[in-house]
Structures are given as structure tokens and as C-alpha cells.
Amino acid sequence: MGAHVPPSVYRCGVCGRLVESRVHCGSSCVLLLDGGRRLRLSKLMSLLLRHRPELGGLKVDAEGFVEVRELVEAARRLGLRWVREEHVKAVAELDSKGRFELRGSRVRARYGHSIPVEVRYEKGSVPDVLYHGTTPEAAARILREGLKPMGRRMVHLSSSIEDAIAVGRRKCRTPVVLAVDAKRASEEGVEVYRASSRVYVAKYIPPKFIRLLDSGESL
Structure with a gap:
């Protein structure tokens, strides 16, 4: 890989x-x-x-x-x-x-820090759905406990399924893609920020906004 x-x-x-x-x-x-x-x-x-x-x-x-x-x-x-x-x-x-x-x-x-820095992101419109690529083992835990930074300052979310798969492949050969109902989360008080044209960040995503990517959802 x-x-x-x-x-x-x-x-x-x-x-x-x-x-x-x-x-x-x-x-x-x-x-x-x-x-x-x-x-x-x-x-x-x-x-x-x-x-x-x-x-x-x-x-x-x-x-x-x-x-x-x-x-x-x-x-x-x-x-x-x-x-x-x-x-x-x-x-x-x-x-x-x-x-x-x-x-x-x-x-x-712009993002990805484990050192203590404060990057000020502008709040803006959030897509309906964002994606997170990970291992099958981690996915099971995330679905129970939510998305946490795990050693970094923020949780990273991808704007496309392809990017999420690429991120997941850094961790394993057959990653799992999780779909995050980002707009609904934002409407219910979860702060989701746009870090770049393809990456969004949040401090934590509760499990109720996370699901396994439906096989029918398009790449």
C-alpha cells in the first residue's frame, strides 16, 4: 500500500x-x-x-x-x-x-494536528453526508461510541466516498466506509467545519449520526 x-x-x-x-x-x-x-x-x-x-x-x-x-x-x-x-x-x-x-x-x-494548535475554521454550509474510511474493527467501535479524534485534535471527514476509501486504505487493504449525516448533526448542535475543499473536521460525532455506507450509495 x-x-x-x-x-x-x-x-x-x-x-x-x-x-x-x-x-x-x-x-x-x-x-x-x-x-x-x-x-x-x-x-x-x-x-x-x-x-x-x-x-x-x-x-x-x-x-x-x-x-x-x-x-x-x-x-x-x-x-x-x-x-x-x-x-x-x-x-x-x-x-x-x-x-x-x-x-x-x-x-x-490546515488540519491533522496532534500538537496543541488552534486553527480557526470558518463555519459554513455542511453537506448532507460526509464519509469516514477506517478498518472493520474500528468501524464496529465507532458505531457504538461515535467518532473521536484518537490522538489528533479533530475528527476528519471526507467529502467523497473515493477519498474515504483512500484514507481507509492507509490502515488496511479492505477498509469500511462510514456515512456521517453531517447536516443533521450540524442542525442538532454538532460543530462541523470545512478544513479544505475535500476535508471537514469536528471534535466529536455521536454514534446516532453514523451508519455503515449503504451498498446502493453511489461512488
């Missing part, structure tokens, strides 16, 4: 945008970061910004931010000697799940 290698990142020589294709604006682009290096840097950024900043000698602020240049220095100390600021910015800007946020000269993880 190896990690999926993301596309390489290129810079368009015409408009200057970071893109995932070799041609943009009708012209060939310059390779900035190949898929393998992008994956390695993304994993290291997640580790340092979510769980172990001390490994890189980093001090995150109360909201989880560090200076991009300090993160670059940490990555180099930890063996990724090729990393530059533009690489960190590319990983953060193009992450398909919105894992990272750039704000001026700083960067942070």
Missing part, C-alpha cells in the same frame, strides 16, 4: 503559474519539482507541521504557522538538501486536499 506519487510541478514561462502539466499558455514549462520529490517534501511537511516540529528545530505559533524559510532550513537539516522556498510554496499551493495554508511568509497545516 505505497503512497500515490503526485504529478510533477512545472512553472509556466509565460504566465508564471505553478501547474501540473508540461505545457501551459501554449508553451513548454520548466520542471520545478518531480513527483517523487514532491511526495517526500509533502510527507516531511505534514510530519513537522502536524506532529513533530521539534525534529526540525521548529517552533510553531499558536495557530500552527512557521516561517517558510525556517521550514526550508529544517528540511535541509533532515536530508532534503535540494529544498528551496519555492518548493515548499508549490507543495502547499497545489496540494489536492488543501492540507497546507500559505499566509504571507508563513505556512501551516
Whole structure:
């Protein structure tokens, strides 16, 4: 169950945008970061910004931010000697799940923390149903006790069944997908926040809002 290698990142020589294709604006682009290096840097950024900043000698602020240049220095100390600021910015800007946020000269993880930081999420509309991928053993417990952070600050919910399956496959080969009646939970007082375009978070989801995904529900 190896990690999926993301596309390489290129810079368009015409408009200057970071893109995932070799041609943009009708012209060939310059390779900035190949898929393998992008994956390695993304994993290291997640580790340092979510769980172990001390490994890189980093001090995150109360909201989880560090200076991009300090993160670059940490990555180099930890063996990724090729990393530059533009690489960190590319990983953060193009992450398909919105894992990272750039704000001026700083960067942070948007969700997934086990360290004590407070990310302020804006409340907004919540989909009728969200999804959570897990192991069959954990699913049985969740259906009894509800969804708890289990070592992280928040519970993670996926906006699509496909994403939930991908999350579950990090834990086992044949994951179970749970459906969460998110809108009903929100209407009954459970605070559900949008952390990115594809991920929602909550501090706890009671079991009455959770069910096994119906086999008839579409992917």
C-alpha cells in the first residue's frame, strides 16, 4: 500500500503559474519539482507541521504557522538538501486536499494536528453526508461510541466516498466506509467545519449520526 506519487510541478514561462502539466499558455514549462520529490517534501511537511516540529528545530505559533524559510532550513537539516522556498510554496499551493495554508511568509497545516494548535475554521454550509474510511474493527467501535479524534485534535471527514476509501486504505487493504449525516448533526448542535475543499473536521460525532455506507450509495 505505497503512497500515490503526485504529478510533477512545472512553472509556466509565460504566465508564471505553478501547474501540473508540461505545457501551459501554449508553451513548454520548466520542471520545478518531480513527483517523487514532491511526495517526500509533502510527507516531511505534514510530519513537522502536524506532529513533530521539534525534529526540525521548529517552533510553531499558536495557530500552527512557521516561517517558510525556517521550514526550508529544517528540511535541509533532515536530508532534503535540494529544498528551496519555492518548493515548499508549490507543495502547499497545489496540494489536492488543501492540507497546507500559505499566509504571507508563513505556512501551516490546515488540519491533522496532534500538537496543541488552534486553527480557526470558518463555519459554513455542511453537506448532507460526509464519509469516514477506517478498518472493520474500528468501524464496529465507532458505531457504538461515535467518532473521536484518537490522538489528533479533530475528527476528519471526507467529502467523497473515493477519498474515504483512500484514507481507509492507509490502515488496511479492505477498509469500511462510514456515512456521517453531517447536516443533521450540524442542525442538532454538532460543530462541523470545512478544513479544505475535500476535508471537514469536528471534535466529536455521536454514534446516532453514523451508519455503515449503504451498498446502493453511489461512488
